[in-house]
Amino acid sequence: MEFWVNQTFNGISYAALLFLLGGGLTLIFGVMKIVNIAHGSFYLVGGYLGVALFAATGNFYLALVGSALAVAAGGVVLERVFLRAVEGDDLRQMLLTMGIALFVQDACLLVWGGDPFSLRGPAYFAQSVKLGGFTFPILRLFMIAAAGVLFVVLWWFEEKTRAGAMVRAAIDNAEMTEALGINVPILKMAVFGLGAFLAGVAGVVGSAFMGIYPGLDFEILPYAFVVVIVGGMGSLSGAFVAALVLGLLDNFGKALFPEISYFTLFAPMAIVLAFRPTGLFGRA
Amino acid sequence: MAGDYAYRKLGWRKVSVIAFDYGWGHEVAGGFQRVFEELGGQVIQKIWAPVNTADFGPYVASLKPEADGVLDVVTGAASIRLIGELRKAGVLDKKKVLAAGTATDETLLTALGDSALGVLGFLSWSQVLDTPENKRFVQRIKQMTKKDYVGFSAAINYGAAMWIAEAIRQVGGDVENKDKFFQTLRATEIKSSPRGPIKIDKYGHIVQNIYIRRVDKVGNLYQNTVIDTYPSVGQFWKYNPEEYLKQPIYSRDNPPCKYC
Structure with missing residues (x-):
C-alpha cells in the first residue's frame, strides 16, 4: 500500500514538472508553428535567475514570479526582434532558436560559472507532511499545486475568455483569423511570452527540485518534446494528460522494472507517434 | 577498500x-x-x-x-x-x-x-586534508579563484602536473628521449602532493x-x-x-x- 501511494505521489509530482516544461512549448508550437529549440534556454535562464533572486531577496515566491516575468520579457523581445524577421519560414525560425539556445548556454556559463546550483527555497521545502501514515515532501506538493493552478488558469483563459478564443482561432487557421480583423502578430508575441513565462516557472521550480547547471537546457528539452508530442502539438489539455501519463509511467517503470528505465519515457512517445501521429489530443 | x-x-x-x-x-x-x-x-x-x-x-x-x-x-x-x-x-x-x-x-x-x-x-x-602541502595548495587556488571551495579535479591534476614536472627535472629536461623520460616518470614518486604521496604501479595505475x-x-x-x-x-x-x-x-x- 505504502509503495503504491508513495510511487503514485512521486509520479504525479514528476508529471507536474513535465507539464510546466511541455505546456509552454506546446502553446508556442500551436500558435507559431515553430519548434522552439530555445525552450530549454528559457528554463535554464529562469532557473539561474530564480537562484539569484532568491539569494538576493530570500523570498521564493518573489523569485518565482520575478524570474518568470523576466524570462517572459526576454521571450517577447526575442520574438519581436529576431523571429519576426524570418516570419513564415519555419526552418529558419527553428534554426534561429537553435542559435539562440547555443548563445544563451554560453552566456549562462560565463555569468554563473560551471558549478551546479540548487535553489533551496523556504525552509519548509525540505520538510514533509504526514497524512494517514504516509509521508509527502512539501516541495513535491508545491510542484503539484503550481502545475495544477497554472493549468486551470490557462485552461480557463483558452476556453472561456475572448483572448483565448482568438488564440484557438489562430491555432486552427492564422490567415482566416487575421482576415477577421484579429491582430495575429500581437497574439503570437503574447503567446510566445506566455510560453517563455511557463518555461521560467518550470526553471525556478525545477532548480529547487533537481538543481541547475550548464547543459541542463539541452538535457530537459527532450522531456518537453515528449510531452508535446504525446499530448498533441498545441493542445494544453493534451500536454496536461500527457504529462500525467508519462510521469506515472516513468515512475512506475523505474520502480518496478529499473532495468528498462531508459524506455519508460520515450517508448510511449514512439508508440503514440506510430499509431496517432498527431498525439493524443492533437488535430491534423 | x-x-x-x-x-x-x-x-x-x-x-x-x-x-x-x-x-x-x-x-x-x-x-x-x-x-x-x-x-x-x-x-x-x-x-x-x-x-x-x-x-x-x-x-x-x-x-x-x-x-x-x-x-x-x-x-x-x-x-x-x-x-x-x-x-x-x-x-x-x-x-x-x-x-x-x-x-x-x-x-x-x-x-x-x-x-x-x-x-x-x-x-x-x-x-581540508590536514597536511602543509595541501594547505598551501588550497590557499593558492583560493587566491586565484576567489572562491571558498576548491574542487577535487584541481587537486589531483595539480598532483599529476607535479609528477610530470619532477620527472622532467630528473631527466634534466631531456624529454625528447621518450623511453628514458617515460621510464623515469614511472619510477618517480611524489612524497608530498596535495593528496599525499603518489606513485604508479607497474600497470601504469x-x-x-x-x-x-x-x-x-x-x-x-x-x-x-x-x-x-x-x-x-x-x-x-x-x-x-x-x-x-x-x-x-x-x-x-x-x-x-x-x-x-
Whole structure:
C-alpha cells in the first residue's frame, strides 16, 4: 500500500514538472508553428535567475514570479526582434532558436560559472507532511499545486475568455483569423511570452527540485518534446494528460522494472507517434 | 577498500547499492560488492540508475528498509538530486550513506547544503586534508579563484602536473628521449602532493591514499572532514594482480547479486 501511494505521489509530482516544461512549448508550437529549440534556454535562464533572486531577496515566491516575468520579457523581445524577421519560414525560425539556445548556454556559463546550483527555497521545502501514515515532501506538493493552478488558469483563459478564443482561432487557421480583423502578430508575441513565462516557472521550480547547471537546457528539452508530442502539438489539455501519463509511467517503470528505465519515457512517445501521429489530443 | 570500511568500521552487514548505469558505476559497485561479500556482508539490492536521472524519487522509495546502509555511486549534479531525495524521504535520518567521493565534491557542497550533512565518502583527497602541502595548495587556488571551495579535479591534476614536472627535472629536461623520460616518470614518486604521496604501479595505475570523508558544517562553510585514511591503495586492493586481471570486468550482472 505504502509503495503504491508513495510511487503514485512521486509520479504525479514528476508529471507536474513535465507539464510546466511541455505546456509552454506546446502553446508556442500551436500558435507559431515553430519548434522552439530555445525552450530549454528559457528554463535554464529562469532557473539561474530564480537562484539569484532568491539569494538576493530570500523570498521564493518573489523569485518565482520575478524570474518568470523576466524570462517572459526576454521571450517577447526575442520574438519581436529576431523571429519576426524570418516570419513564415519555419526552418529558419527553428534554426534561429537553435542559435539562440547555443548563445544563451554560453552566456549562462560565463555569468554563473560551471558549478551546479540548487535553489533551496523556504525552509519548509525540505520538510514533509504526514497524512494517514504516509509521508509527502512539501516541495513535491508545491510542484503539484503550481502545475495544477497554472493549468486551470490557462485552461480557463483558452476556453472561456475572448483572448483565448482568438488564440484557438489562430491555432486552427492564422490567415482566416487575421482576415477577421484579429491582430495575429500581437497574439503570437503574447503567446510566445506566455510560453517563455511557463518555461521560467518550470526553471525556478525545477532548480529547487533537481538543481541547475550548464547543459541542463539541452538535457530537459527532450522531456518537453515528449510531452508535446504525446499530448498533441498545441493542445494544453493534451500536454496536461500527457504529462500525467508519462510521469506515472516513468515512475512506475523505474520502480518496478529499473532495468528498462531508459524506455519508460520515450517508448510511449514512439508508440503514440506510430499509431496517432498527431498525439493524443492533437488535430491534423 | 570501501567494502572493507563498510564491513569493518561501519559494521554494515546488508547494503543497498544505487549506482550510475555505466562503466564507472559498475566498477565501483562491483569492487565494493566483491570485498564486502568476501568479508561476509550481503549486497541485498542493486539499483542501476541512468546517468543524469532527473528524478530519483522512485528509486529512493524502493530502497529496502532492512539494509544497514546505502552505497551511493552517483556523481555530478545528479548527486544533488539523489542526496536531496535521500534526505527528504528520511533515509538519511535512519541510516548512513557511503558515497563514491565525488558525490560530495567540494564544488557541490553549497548546492547540497544541509541535505548532505553526515554523508560519508571515500576519495583520494579532501579540501581540508590536514597536511602543509595541501594547505598551501588550497590557499593558492583560493587566491586565484576567489572562491571558498576548491574542487577535487584541481587537486589531483595539480598532483599529476607535479609528477610530470619532477620527472622532467630528473631527466634534466631531456624529454625528447621518450623511453628514458617515460621510464623515469614511472619510477618517480611524489612524497608530498596535495593528496599525499603518489606513485604508479607497474600497470601504469596510481597508488595513493584513500581518505574516508564526512560532510560537516564548520561555521558557514561545509567541508569533507577526513575521519580515516587507507594508505597506499592501488587498483588491485589486496588481490594478486595477475589473478585479478583474469576476472571478467564488472558489469550490471557481475558480480551477480546473490542476496537480492
